[in-house]
Amino acid sequence: MAIxxxxxxxxxxxxxxxxxxxxxxxxxxxxxxxxxxELESEKATFEINAExxxxxxxxxxxxxxxxxxxxxxxxxTEAIQPETPKAKAPKAEKASVTEKKExxxxxxxxxxxxxxxxxxxxxxxxxxxxxSKSITPSGSNRKILKQDVLDIINNxxxxxxxxxxGRNERVEKMSNLRKTVSRRLVEAKNTTAMLTTFNEVDxxxxxxxxxxxxxxxxxxxxxxxxxxxxxxxxxxxxxxxxPSVNAYIDGESIIYHDYCDISIAVSAPKGxxxxxxxxxxxxxxxxxxxxxxxxxxxxxxxxxxxxxxxGGTFTITNxxxxxxxxxTPIINIPQSAILGMHNIVERPMAVNGQVIIKPMMFVALSxxxxxxxxxxxxxxxVMVKQMLENPSQLLFGKDPVEALLHL
Numbered sequence: 001m002a003i004x005x006x007x008x009x010x011x012x013x014x015x016x017x018x019x020x021x022x023x024x025x026x027x028x029x030x031x032x033x034x035x036x037x038e039l040e041s042e043k044a045t046f047e048i049n050a051e052x053x054x055x056x057x058x059x060x061x062x063x064x065x066x067x068x069x070x071x072x073x074x075x076x077t078e079a080i081q082p083e084t085p086k087a088k089a090p091k092a093e094k095a096s097v098t099e100k101k102e103x104x105x106x107x108x109x110x111x112x113x114x115x116x117x118x119x120x121x122x123x124x125x126x127x128x129x130x131x132s133k134s135i136t137p138s139g140s141n142r143k144i145l146k147q148d149v150l151d152i153i154n155n156x157x158x159x160x161x162x163x164x165x166g167r168n169e170r171v172e173k174m175s176n177l178r179k180t181v182s183r184r185l186v187e188a189k190n191t192t193a194m195l196t197t198f199n200e201v202d203x204x205x206x207x208x209x210x211x212x213x214x215x216x217x218x219x220x221x222x223x224x225x226x227x228x229x230x231x232x233x234x235x236x237x238x239x240x241x242x243p244s245v246n247a248y249i250d251g252e253s254i255i256y257h258d259y260c261d262i263s264i265a266v267s268a269p270k271g272x273x274x275x276x277x278x279x280x281x282x283x284x285x286x287x288x289x290x291x292x293x294x295x296x297x298x299x300x301x302x303x304x305x306x307x308x309x310x311g312g313t314f315t316i317t318n319x320x321x322x323x324x325x326x327x328t329p330i331i332n333i334p335q336s337a338i339l340g341m342h343n344i345v346e347r348p349m350a351v352n353g354q355v356i357i358k359p360m361m362f363v364a365l366s367x368x369x370x371x372x373x374x375x376x377x378x379x380x381x382v383m384v385k386q387m388l389e390n391p392s393q394l395l396f397g398k399d400p401v402e403a404l405l406h407l
Contacts, residue, residue, distance in 0.1 A: 001076075001077050001078050002057070002074045002075065002076050002077070003051055003052055003054070003074060003075045003077060004071045004073075004074050005036070005048065005050070005051065005071065005072050005073045005074065005075060006069050006070060006071055006072065007039065007048075007066045007067065007068050007069060007070050007072060008048070008068075009068055010039075010041050010044075010046060010068070010306060014041045014068070014306075015067060015068060016041075016065055016066065016067055016068070016176075017039045017040060017041045017065070017066055017068075017176070018039065018040045018041075018063065018064070018065050018066070018175070018176050019037060019038075019039055019060050019061065019062055019063065019064045019066060019072065020037075020038045020039060020040045020045065020062065021037065021038045021062060022036070022037050022058060022062060023035055023036055023037055023038065023047075024036040024037070024050075024056045025056070025058075026056060026057065026058040027055060027056065027057070028055070028056050029053075029054070029055055029056075029079075029081055029082055030050040030053065030054065030055075030056050030075065031050065031053050032050060032051070032052050032053045033049050033050065034049060034050050035047045035048070035049055036048060036049065036050050036056055036073065037072060037073070038302075039066075039072075040175060040176050040177060040270070041176060041177075041306070044177070044273070044302075044304050044305060044306050044309060045177075045270065045302040045303075045304075046305065046306075048072060050075055051075065052075055052077050053075075053077065053081070054075040054076045054077040054078075054079055055075065055076040055079040056073055056074075056075060057073060057074045057075070057076060058073050059071050059072060059073050059074060060072045060073070063173075116141070116142070116143050116144065117132065117137075117143065117144035117145075117149075118139070118143065118144065118145055118146060120146045121144045121145055121146045121148065121149045122144075124146065124149045124150075124153075125144075125149055128149075128153065130149065130152060130153075132144065134152060135148050135149060135152055136148060175270055175271065177270050177271045177273075178270070178271045181271050181272055184332075184333060185330055187333060188330050188331045188332070188333045189330065191333070192331055192333065192336075192368040192370065193368060193369040193370045194330070194331055194366055194367070194368060194369070195366070195367060195369050195377070196328040196329075196364050196365065196366045196367075197364070197365050197367070197374075197377050197378055197381055198326070198362060198363070198364050198365075198381075199362075199363050199381045199382065199385050200360050200361065200362050200363070200385075201360065201361045201362075201363055201384075201385050201388050201389060202349070202358050202359070202360060202389050203227075203344050203359045203360065203361050203388070204358055204359055205388075205389055205390065205391055206227065206230050206388060206391060207344075207359060209225075209391055210225050210226075210227075213225060217285075217286070220286075221286035221289070221290070222290075223286060223289040223290050223293055224289065224293075225285070225289065226289060226292070227318075227341070228264070228288065228289070228292050228316070228318070229285040229286075229288040229289045229292070230285075230388060230391065230394070231316055231339070231341060231384070231388070232262050232277065232280050232288050232316065233280075233285065233288065233387075233394050234383075234384045234387040234388055234394060235260070235262065235314060235316060235339060235384060236260045236262070236280050236281040237281075237383070237387060237393075237394070238380045238383040238384050238387070239260050239281075239313075239314055239380075240260070240281065241379075241380075241383060242376045242379060242380045242383075243256050243257075244256075244336070244371055244372050244373075244376050245314065245336065245337045245367065245372055245376060245377070245380050246260060246313050246314055246336075247313075247336060247371060248313075248333075248334045248335055248336045248368075248371070249334070249336070249368070249370060249371055250334070254371060257313045259279050259281060259313070260279070260280045260281040260313060260314065261276050261277065261278050261279065261280065261311055261312045261313045261314075262276065262277045262280040262312065262313075262314055262315070262316060263275070263276050263277075263309075263312030263313075263314065263315040263316070263332055263335070264276075264277060264292060264295060264296075264315075264316055264317075265315060265316070265317035265318070265332075266295065266296050266299040266300075267322075268299040268300060268302065268304075269300070269302065270302065273299050273304060273309060274309060274312065274315060274332055275295035275296075275298070275299060275304055275308045275309050276295075276308060276309065276310070276311060276312040277291045277292070277295070295308065312332065312335060313335060314335060314337060314338070314339070315329075315331075315332040315335055315337075315338040315339070316338070316339045316341065317329050317338060317339070317340050317341065318340075318341040318342075319340060319341065319342055319343075320341050320342040320343035320344065320361065321343075323343055324342050324343060325342055325343055325345065325362060326342055326362045326364065327340050327342065327364060328340070328364060328366055329364060329366050330366065331366055331367070331368060336367060336368040336371050336372055337365060337366065337367040337368065337372060337377070337380075338365070338366050338367075339363065339364070339365055339381075339384070340363065340364040340365075340366070341361065341363060342361055342362045342363070342364075343361070344359045344360065344361050345359070345360060345361075346358065346359050346360070347360045363381065363384065363385070365377055365380060365381045
């Protein structure tokens with residue numbers, strides 16, 4: 001009896017997926033619930049499992065675009081499972097050893113040296129102390145010629161095997177995820193009144209806390225104490241203070257959120273993804289760090305589900321991990337704002353009439369001016385800055401003394 005394996009429903013708005021990779025060959029046995037293939041939608045990569053044990057009969061090919069409900073493969077459940085080969089290793093090893101001995105007795109022809117060079121080329125290599133492995137030989141029998149060595153000297157920095165001044169091109173099909181990212185970025189630029197406001201944060205206090213408590217924090221909670229938990233916590237307090245930054249436009253209505261679902265931009269192997277930390281306002285620092293690690297690991301392994309990437313109310317992106325000093329991040333629609341973190345650079349700062357070297361970070365808030373006015377955007381970013389520079393405020397969302405005095 002053959003059972004058809006069909007493309008499952010993966011989301012309300014998704015009608016088509018791409019078969020990225022077969023994990024089971026045609027005619028190969030698969031156990032029940034074993035992963036047999038990877039599919040990619042416009043939002044995520046997901047796996048398809050064998051509904052019952054049997055022999056796989058592939059129907060779709062890698063790279064095929066499939067509609068929801070299309071047949072990917074069939075499983076022959078009446079096929080007999082092949083026996084697992086018994087361990088008769090000793091005899092096999094003895095046989096292989098015997099074969100090796102027999103082969104070793106046979107006469108072996110002398111092997112030519114692949115890195116031979118002409119006399120002039122060899123002299124230049126020795127004089128200039130050039131690694132012969134970095135030279136691509138062009139002579140017969142892979143012989144290095146004088147011109148090969150001169151090409152390396154005259155074109156430093158070119159990788160071995162790359163033809164100097166080459167003009168090769170290659171065409172690759174865009175993945176569904178990349179097409180979706182491209183479409184959404186263009187849509188955000190064309191449908192929002194996007195502006196960006198900037199500020200700078202003294203990261204010294206947070207860096208001091210991390211230096212003092214990072215070992216104890218990891219010992220107690222099993223995760224590292226990173227910068228993302230501080231920024232997420234500060235943003236949650238600021239979003240509750242400035243609710244328009246945590247809202248978005250739906251037609252002629254504005255939808256406000258009393259919770260903070262923070263989207264974290266992550267660079268995955270197949271493109272940019274934004275998994276969501278649900279109810280981040282209710283999590284402590286360890287809970288936020290654990291959520292970041294879990295989502296980032298899933299993104300790296302292409303294991304994120306559509307539910308884990310849907311429904312965020314505000315996004316944080318960190319271009320600093322790639323060395324970015326300043327940028328204008330693009331809003332993750334339908335959200336109305338996104339915070340951009342950047343790298344930390346020691347810069348001279350004027351403090352009370354004195355020049356002091358401080359670790360500074362530029363932060364950027366891109367926002368939709370249709371719903372967020374300048375007062376809210378600047379006020380939000382200033383509040384985030386104040387909390388990061390005074391981490392004790394992250395306990396109450398304000399200065400501890402003001403919280404004590406109910407001011």
